[in-house]
Amino acid sequence: MKHIVIVGGGFAGVTTAVDLAKRNLHDVRITVVTPRSYFDYYPGLFHLLTGFSVKQLAIPYDYIFEGTGIIHEKAEVTSIDVEKRIVCTGVDCMLQYDYLVIAPGSVTNYFEMEEFKEYLHTVSTVDDTLELRRSIHEMLTRCHFDPSHPKCTSEIIIIGGGPNGTESAAEVAAFVRQVATAYQLEPNQIKVTLYVSGDRVTPNFDAKVSQYLSKKLTDFGVNIVYNKRVSKDEMATVLVPAIKANQKLVVWSTGMKLAPLAGTLTQLKKDTKGKVIVDPYMRATKIDGTVSPSVFVGGDLACTQYSGLAQTAHYDGHDIAANIAASVTGAPLQKHTPKNKGYVVAMGREWAIFVKGSLHLTGRVIWYLRRLIDLKSYLQIVSIRKSLELWMSEHETWEEFDASARRHIEEKYTS
Numbered sequence: 001m002k003h004i005v006i007v008g009g010g011f012a013g014v015t016t017a018v019d020l021a022k023r024n025l026h027d028v029r030i031t032v033v034t035p036r037s038y039f040d041y042y043p044g045l046f047h048l049l050t051g052f053s054v055k056q057l058a059i060p061y062d063y064i065f066e067g068t069g070i071i072h073e074k075a076e077v078t079s080i081d082v083e084k085r086i087v088c089t090g091v092d093c094m095l096q097y098d099y100l101v102i103a104p105g106s107v108t109n110y111f112e113m114e115e116f117k118e119y120l121h122t123v124s125t126v127d128d129t130l131e132l133r134r135s136i137h138e139m140l141t142r143c144h145f146d147p148s149h150p151k152c153t154s155e156i157i158i159i160g161g162g163p164n165g166t167e168s169a170a171e172v173a174a175f176v177r178q179v180a181t182a183y184q185l186e187p188n189q190i191k192v193t194l195y196v197s198g199d200r201v202t203p204n205f206d207a208k209v210s211q212y213l214s215k216k217l218t219d220f221g222v223n224i225v226y227n228k229r230v231s232k233d234e235m236a237t238v239l240v241p242a243i244k245a246n247q248k249l250v251v252w253s254t255g256m257k258l259a260p261l262a263g264t265l266t267q268l269k270k271d272t273k274g275k276v277i278v279d280p281y282m283r284a285t286k287i288d289g290t291v292s293p294s295v296f297v298g299g300d301l302a303c304t305q306y307s308g309l310a311q312t313a314h315y316d317g318h319d320i321a322a323n324i325a326a327s328v329t330g331a332p333l334q335k336h337t338p339k340n341k342g343y344v345v346a347m348g349r350e351w352a353i354f355v356k357g358s359l360h361l362t363g364r365v366i367w368y369l370r371r372l373i374d375l376k377s378y379l380q381i382v383s384i385r386k387s388l389e390l391w392m393s394e395h396e397t398w399e400e401f402d403a404s405a406r407r408h409i410e411e412k413y414t415s
Contacts, residue, residue, distance in 0.1 A: 002028045002328060005087055005095060007077050007261070008103035009034030009061060010042075011310050012299030014381050015317025016101050016324075021068040023325050030069070032061065033089065035076040039064060039381075040125050043310050044374060046164070048129045049136075049171040050178070050349065053393040056374075058126040064381055077104070082267045082286065082295055099324050102265070102276070102284070103299040103313070109257035116235050119243045120252040123168045132251065133175065139249050140179045140190055154190055154246075157239070159230055160253035161196030162204070163345050166213050168253050169194040170347040173220040192221060195228040197254075202345070209353060209360050216347045256308075262301055268292075275303040280335040282320050293327065296320045305338035314380055315339050344370045 004020060006013045009032055017032050039059045048057055061072040075089035080102065087095040108124045110117050121132040139154050156176065158169045173192045180190055194201070194217065200210040201217070201224070217224060230239065242248035258274050269277045269285040276297045277285040284295040298316035299307070306312040319336045326333050342356030344366065352367040353360055371391075378387035 002098040003096065004028060004030045004099045004101070004324060005097035006030070006032045006101040006103070007080070007087060008032075008101075008105055008259075008299065009036065009039055009072075010103060010105040010299055011313035011377075012103035012105075012302075012317045012320070013101060014039060014061075014064060015314050016103070016296075016298065016321045017070050018064070018068065018381050019318055019321030020324060021065075021070050023321070025325060025328055028328060029071070031071045031073055031095070032065070033073045033075055033077055033087065033095070034061065035074065037061060037074055038126070041374075041377070042124070043377070045123050045126065045129045046168045046171045047346070048126065049123075049133050049168075049175045054126060054130070055393045056390050057129075059382075059390065063386070077261055079264045080261075080267075082284075082292055085294065098294065099327065100295045101320055101324070102261075102295065102297045102301060103316070104259035104261045104301060106256035106300045106308075107259050108252065109255045110252065111254065112232055113230075113235055113252070116240060117252070119240050120250050122252050123164065124256070135249055136172065136175060137179055139246060140176065140185065141183055142246065154248070155193060155242075156191070156249045156251065157193045157195060158251040158253055159195045160255065161194060161198065161201040161224075162253070162255065163202055163343065164255075165194065165196075165251075165253035166201050166217065167345055167347065168251060169217055169222050170220050172251065173217075173222050174348050177221070191223060193223045193225060195230060196224060196226050197229050199226050205343075205355050206358050206360065209355050212353055212360070212362060213345065213347070216351060220348065256300070258301060268295075268297075271303045273303075275307060276301055277303050278336075281323050281333045282316060282336050283323075296324065304336070306340050309340075309343070310377070311341055312338070314377065318380075344373060346370050 006017050013032060017030055020030055037060060039061060041057045044052060044057050065072055077087055077089055079088045085097050086093055087097060108122050121135060122128045156172055158165050158172060176190050176192055201213050202210050214224060239248060239250055243250060262274050267287055269287050271277060278297050279291050282296050282298060284292045284297045286292050298320050299313040302316060323333045342354055344352055344354050346352040346367055350364050350367060352370050353362045354366045375387060375391045378390050
């Protein structure tokens, strides 16, 4: 029996696994190895701040793989021996494969601020985003429950002016308004600030797009500070003491880096960014320049034109699955064609902008287009019924969240 091992449970890994399962290959076993029990729907995480259902964003692998025959092994892969065809986890090194897919994804890049990460919030996983929401709520309502606390003059700082930071800043500001309304707080008591390292937000987009996004952020009440790079000294002497004193809350959104596993793949050839060089069929190139016919690489780790986008990882998964199936059955392989369908940046619940090169479209209709893209993403990994179930799952109302958050804070300050 052929054993296909997929390392990574993101868009590339899950799409590959599901596609292969649909092909009903004879005498084939599929194992997906991930450190988590659920799939993080990364593109929608920032919406979790203002009420999107956790069910839409943290999808259990058991739910995705139900009825497919795919085996999910919850473990952290520590190393891979391409020559011996062995995948090592924290448990053992006995996971042998006939075909391997490496797609471990990315993690938050703290750059030189790694030592301060315990004080920083991120919007990179569902758990992190839920913790951010709880922290904002507690920060802004503390004075209500703790009479000894001075009058609130809090600031929430988002560091990073890329698409993720921009979307997160808008959602944070929207959530802050919800809290302020519920607790009758003065708006000027709650300051939301976005630190941008350059002279405009989303510098990889057209300048006109940056102008649109800046205006929307200002409309949301976000204060944008341009050409602002936080130094290590400022973090240590200004921000961290303010965080400890509950005067500031800092969201780190400066970008992502390859998962640690990438650095252990010494048998594979990489580019200057550490991404694995792949051939036209998504097969890995070994350090000696030859192609490994049994090892495929997808998602952020693959050195392809649009690597780093969720949609790219989906396409990688489809093509890798097709080529593994072709290898198993002896059919011709198909070349991978990089695709760029554009990028949608959503701001709150009513406005979004679609960007593709110099083309950009804005408005509420684009926000609904963004929701349809979510549905399309679900359809690539689960059935139509399950996709609609996820897509239409009820959002948590403000009243539901506020009630649970109040109970948490009341218990904390009255115990």
